[in-house]
Amino acid sequence: xxxxxxxxxxxxxxxxxxxxxxxxxxxxxxxxxxxxxxxxxxxxxxxxxxxxxxxxxxxxxxxxxxxxxxxxxxxxxxxxxxxxxxxxxxxxxxxxxxxxxxxxxxxxxxxxxxxxxxxxxxxxxxxxxxxxxxxxxxxxxxxxxxxxxxxxxxxxxxxxxxxxxxxxxxxxxxxxxxxxxxxxxxxxxxxxxxxxxxxxxxxxxxxxxxxxxxxxxxxxxxxxxxxxxxxxxxxxxxxxxxxxxxxxxxxxxxxxxxxxxxxxxxxxxxxxxxxxxxxxxxxxxxxxxxxxxxxxxxxxxxxxxxxxxxxxxxxxxxxxxxxxxxxxxxxxxxxxxxxxxxxxxxxxxxxxxxxxxxxxxxxxxxxxxxxxxxxxxxxxxxxxxxxxxxxxxxxxxxxxxxxxxxxxxxxxxxxxxxxxxxxxxxxxxxxxxxxxxxxxxxxxxxxxxxxxxxxxxxxxxxxxxxxxxxxxxxxxxxxxxxxxxxxxxxxxxxxxxxxxxxxxxxxxxxxxxxxxxxxxxxxxxxxxxxxxxxxxxxxxxxxxxxxxxxxxxxxxxxxxxxxxxxxxxxxxxxxxxxxxxxxxxxxxxxxxxxxxxxxxxxxxxxxxxxxxxxxxxxxxxxxxxxxxxxxxxxxxxxxxxxxxxxxxxxxxxxxxxxxxxxxxxxxxxxxxxxxxxxxxxxxxxxxxxxxxxxxxxxxxxxxxxxxxxxxxxxxxxxxxxxxxxxxxxxxxxxxxxxxxxxxxxxxxxxxxxxxxxxxxxxxxxxx
Amino acid sequence: xxxxxxxxxxxxxxxxxxxxxxxxxxxxxxxxxxxxxxxxxxxxxxxxxxxxxxxxxxxxxxxxxxxxxxxxxxxxxxxxxxxxxxxxxxxxxxxxxxxxxxxxxxxxxxxxxxxxxxxxxxxxxxxxxxxxxxxxxxxxxxxxxxxxxxx
Numbered sequence: 004x005x006x007x008x009x010x011x012x013x014x015x016x017x018x019x020x021x022x023x024x025x026x027x028x029x030x031x032x033x034x035x036x037x038x039x040x041x042x043x044x045x046x047x048x049x050x051x052x053x054x055x056x057x058x059x060x061x062x063x064x065x066x067x068x069x070x071x072x073x074x075x076x077x078x079x080x081x082x083x084x085x086x087x088x089x090x091x092x093x094x095x096x097x098x099x100x101x102x103x104x105x106x107x108x109x110x111x112x113x114x115x116x117x118x119x120x121x122x123x124x125x126x127x128x129x130x131x132x133x134x135x136x137x138x139x140x141x142x143x144x145x146x147x148x149x150x151x152x153x154x155x156x157x158x159x160x161x162x163x164x165x166x167x168x169x170x171x172x173x174x175x176x177x178x179x180x181x182x183x184x185x186x187x188x189x190x191x192x193x194x195x196x197x198x199x200x201x202x203x204x205x206x207x208x209x210x211x212x213x214x215x216x217x218x219x220x221x222x223x224x225x226x227x228x229x230x231x232x233x234x235x236x237x238x239x240x241x242x243x244x245x246x247x248x249x250x251x252x253x254x255x256x257x258x259x260x261x262x263x264x265x266x267x268x269x270x271x272x273x274x275x276x277x278x279x280x281x282x283x284x285x286x287x288x289x290x291x292x293x294x295x296x297x298x299x300x301x302x303x304x305x306x307x308x309x310x311x312x313x314x315x316x317x318x319x320x321x322x323x324x325x326x327x328x329x330x331x332x333x334x335x336x337x338x339x340x341x342x343x344x345x346x347x348x349x350x351x352x353x354x355x356x357x358x359x360x361x362x363x364x365x366x367x368x369x370x371x372x373x374x375x376x377x378x379x380x381x382x383x384x385x386x387x388x389x390x391x392x393x394x395x396x397x398x399x400x401x402x403x404x405x406x407x408x409x410x411x412x413x414x415x416x417x418x419x420x421x422x423x424x425x426x427x428x429x430x431x432x433x434x435x436x437x438x439x440x441x442x443x444x445x446x447x448x449x450x451x452x453x454x455x456x457x458x459x460x461x462x463x464x465x466x467x468x469x470x471x472x473x474x475x476x477x478x479x480x481x482x483x484x485x486x487x488x489x490x491x492x493x494x495x496x497x498x499x500x501x502x503x504x505x506x507x508x509x510x511x512x513x514x515x516x517x518x519x520x521x522x523x524x525x526x527x528x529x530x531x532x533x534x535x536x537x538x539x540x541x542x543x544x545x546x547x548x549x550x551x552x553x554x555x556x557x558x559x560x561x562x563x564x565x566x567x568x569x570x571x572x573x574x575x576x577x578x579x580x581x582x583x584x585x586x587x588x589x590x591x592x593x594x595x596x597x598x599x600x601x602x603x604x605x606x607x608x609x610x611x612x613x614x615x616x617x618x619x620x621x622x623x624x625x626x627x628x629x630x631x632x633x634x635x636x637x638x639x640x641x642x643x644x645x646x647x648x649x650x651x652x653x654x655x656x657x658x659x660x661x662x663x664x665x666x667x668x669x670x671x672x673x674x675x676x677x678x679x680x681x682x683x684x685x686x687x688x689x690x691x692x693x694x695x696x697x698x699x700x701x702x703x704x705x706x707x708x709x710x711x712x713x714x715x716x717x718x719x720x721x722x723x724x725x726x727x728x729x730x731x732x733x734x735x736x737x738x739x740x741x742x743x744x745x746x747x748x749x750x751x752x753x754x755x756x757x758x759x760x761x762x763x764x765x766x767x768x769x770x
Numbered sequence: 771x772x773x774x775x776x777x778x779x780x781x782x783x784x785x786x787x788x789x790x791x792x793x794x795x796x797x798x799x800x801x802x803x804x805x806x807x808x809x810x811x812x813x814x815x816x817x818x819x820x821x822x823x824x825x826x827x828x829x830x831x832x833x834x835x836x837x838x839x840x841x842x843x844x845x846x847x848x849x850x851x852x853x854x855x856x857x858x859x860x861x862x863x864x865x866x867x868x869x870x871x872x873x874x875x876x877x878x879x880x881x882x883x884x885x886x887x888x889x890x891x892x893x894x895x896x897x898x899x900x901x902x903x904x905x906x907x908x909x910x911x912x913x914x915x916x917x918x919x920x921x
Binding site: 014022025026031033193489654656657659660666700701703 | 848910
């Protein structure tokens with residue numbers, strides 16, 4: 004199906020203002036009499052505040068307010084941005100400022116002063132006496148007998164979500180082979196280029212507070228912030244300006260309650276901007292997980308039982324973690340079919356910074372483990388790994404266990420076929436040999452990983468999207484949407500959907516780039532890869548409603564039955580007219596002008612608030628070729644082929660951009676990224692971009708994206724999703740390629756040169 | 771201390787503390803907020819400006835050390851009415867996502883193409899290696915700069 008606006012790589016709606024430096028991010032803003040906020044952070048990973056003396060800080064000229072735990076509302080809250088829903092398990096365990104530090108960087112006090120220098124000086128003048136407690140930096144220590152409690156949760160375990168299908172014991176007994184492996188994935192940070200944690204709060208005279216914040220979800224940040232402050236939801240107004248990347252880090256409240264509390268106590272606007280170090284220290288990142296995977300398999304590659312037991316290191320506060328355990332189970336359940344499946348996920352408190360959302364939401368963790376083991380199984384069975392995957396993945400017409408709903412479109416076989424062809428799978432694969440050919444110490448290998456992901460959060464979460472279309476008197480259209488675009492291009496794709504449905508040029512749609520909870524309808528934000536599918540459906544329906552009204556108006560003017568009229572290229576036409584010699588036609592501008600100023604006197608609107616009709620899964624197969632230098636341990640990724648079923652690509656360049664950028668994050672997960680703590684003191688070891696390595700332009704290989712467009716009947720113009728899926732399978736594909744190159748299975752990320760060298764030495768000693 | 775800075779061809783008289791960085795003066799004193807702060811320690815390149823034509827991290831240069839130099843920022847490269855060819859290429863190739871690294875990349879690319887108008891792809895990758903981007907994987911950024919270099 005060809006469309007006039009959808010399916011075209013049009014320039015993004017916000018590209019020109021960004022490339023010229025004109026786009027305003029929260030941290031670029033200034034309000035009259037604005038103060039600067041700063042947070043005093045605990046130097047200890049686990050400590051009670053015995054005494055705190057702020058008197059010297061308060062006396063410092065230029066300091067306007069100093070707040071501690073004593074000044075905070077005694078209301079427990081949870082930062083995770085979820086609407087109240089069956090799958091949202093919201094353990095409320097934090098205050099805006101604490102009197103018991105649970106990680107290095109926990110907020111003990113906050114100040115607002117006339118400038119940054121004064122605010123920093125004030126922090127230095129606050130005297131705190133701590134009683135230091137043992138720091139529990141990993142799940143083993145936290146769950147150990149007699150371990151000190153971080154909160155009131157037995158053994159520091161605060162969530163256990165068992166899922167049982169069939170009987171795994173019977174399944175394992177029926178198997179020809181049983182595989183059991185333990186995998187570990189580390190904590191990694193989203194590293195949006197705009198550091199996470201920037202908000203500016205301004206109180207007003209009527210007791211409301213307006214917060215400009217770099218967020219993924221204006222409406223849910225509004226309700227959580229209001230709750231934490233003891234306000235009504237309507238007393239908080241959230242405005243989302245341009246956002247400098249998010250990737251999950253802004254999926255919920257970050258520092259909005261602190262900024263708002265400071266502003267409301269002092270009666271002036273307060274800007275609270277975290278430094279890069281604070282973004283590492285005090286904002287949520289990806290969960291480290293220990294995963295034990297057990298799989299029973301017949302000689303022909305049929306699975307008899309699959310089992311996952313995982314220990315999720317949630318860090319110091321619950322935030323997302325107990326809810327997150329649900330999707331983690333879902334990713335595992337849904338990848339491969341088996342009559343017997345069991346999942347036990349344990350959410351564990353530790354004294355690390357709390358973990359939350361990061362692109363993929365548990366799926367990269369699970370897929371790394373499952374897909375690593377899948378290759379081992381294929382090798383043991385003497386099967387092509389592609390065949391093993393094709394034999395066991397769920398297809399269209401079958402129930403997808405993540406949602407419990409029937410899959411309506413599946414492009415996985417095409418992903419496999421096109422990706423394998425592009426990477427030259429059959430020619431290049433070593434089949435687990437210890438490195439083919441190659442030049443001396445450098446061994447080459449290829450590998451792949453498969454994944455499925457969501458296009459939204461249903462049925463786990465209630466998933467409201469709202470859109471409103473106003474047709475202006477000149478025929479242009481305003482699209483009012485709680486546009487939570489953080490840079491991914493959702494605003495552009497939604498504008499294309501509106502233009503296509505309305506039948507007007509793309510440039511005639513003007514979307515609200517800034518989201519404002521006082522203006523736009525309730526929307527649960529930008530996460531779960533949901534903007535195009537869920538938001539896109541709402542936009543399409545609002546546009547269709549406006550279009551219908553336009554046609555009705557035109558029918559009156561043209562004296563033609565409405566069902567005979569169509570809109571195309573900004574004009575209303577009679578359906579079966581010859582394009583060369585139309586009997587009658589009029590422009591949208593003329594129709595709208597007539598609506599405004601003719602006999603009716605109204606503007607044409609279309610507005611909806613709705614849940615999306617489903618949650619279609621997307622599929623991907625990523626293939627990589629690596630070269631392992633057995634002298635240095637360095638792994639070079641030579642090429643990535645990413646074949647993704649996204650449904651209709653509303654804007655192919657935007658879709659490719661999502662995949663290409665995600666692969667940079669997935670490669671970092673595989674090879675370089677790990678946010679580390681001293682295991683005794685709990686002190687972070689690399690909260691900066693020199694020691695926490697994300698990949699640069701010279702580190703990135705050739706990336707070939709292949710878009711497989713298995714259109715979805717319920718998606719807007721057939722679209723599904725792409726926001727998160729690009730990194731989900733990357734680490735698994737790299738680990739499998741490394742195995743193909745050197746015959747060593749790495750079950751822990753990242754696969755650093757040190758780990759490669761040690762593994763090579765260990766193997767050589769054995770041989 | 772009172773200093774005079776040459777920025778985008780104009781002279782600015784500012785009174786700044788001696789330890790204030792060029793980045794903070796640009797953003798806080800002169801409202802030139804197109805130059806971004808991503809790390810404040812010379813690691814990410816979001817604050818890249820040109821000093822006498824060479825790309826520098828303005829977060830690790832004191833404003834007082836910029837006296838007597840010609841400083842170019844993103845605001846001096848192209849306005850919203852007329853973008854520089856590098857900017858047009860980045861827009862056309864879909865190379866801009868969150869946009870936070872973009873001004874710095876434009877500056878690095880300009881410095882590269884001013885001194886080497888027809889770089890190889892690996893020279894382009896070297897030229898922007900100091901500019902971290904978390905959105906694009908650099909694919910379309912490199913394509914865009916190569917496209918300009920071929921014109």
